Amino acid sequence: MRNKIWVLSLAASLVLAMTALPTLEKSLAAGPPTVDIKIDNFSFTPATLTVKAGTQITWTNADDIPHTVVSDDRSFKSKVLDTDEKFTFTATQPGTYSYFCSIHPKMTGKLIVQ
């Protein structure tokens, strides 16, 4: 009787593990959540973005003009981005990050990490 319970428990565990595996695999393959910010017409879109800690933010320059992405506190700083070039930053620390384009300081944006 004890052996039967043990075998049944093992079988149940195996079934549970097999059902959970695809979900786990999927979440591992997906990696951290990602968000895109578009640089176009001398502005960041969206200008203000709220994300959870660990989110990967990617800025893409869709403008004909080179731009940069620089946070006020210099916690992230891109190279000069030509058309279609990207810059990625993973927000790990919660806080509010104001950023701008160092070539066009009137271009500003805000990233809120929760």
Add this chain to the structure above:
Amino acid sequence: MHPFDPKSALLAKHAQHVVLIHFPIALFLTGVAFDLAARWSKTPRRNILAAAAHLNILVAAAFVVPTLATGIVAWQWQLDGQKLKGLLLLHLTLGVASGLLICLVAWIGFRRRPASGSALPSWYLPLELVTSALVGLTGHLGGFLSGVNLPS
């Protein structure tokens, strides 16, 4: 940012170049315009116009130095001196070429233009016109880069 706030204009790391650049452009183009006018004028007006042209071009050449210097400072401070490419590299190259040509025109004028306005070589005016075209192209590119057509 208030347009008449001197603090914003003087302390912004890259703003000086954008402000100063207008002086050599305006002075040089005005100088060339005076030289063109002098070419088709009769003395004594011709000498007066040639002298005005000479003065404008000399002051334009004087402004080339701080303009180039502030442009390079903006590159070093704002972009950490990173290797330039594309439009920024083209702007730097054309800017340096324009600055050198303005100085060359001013130097030739300074050496060859005595009291009379007729001692300049025949290729001086074409050189001025070529330099004007290059200045115009550099200025256009600078305006495009700086986003003067920014949406308000």
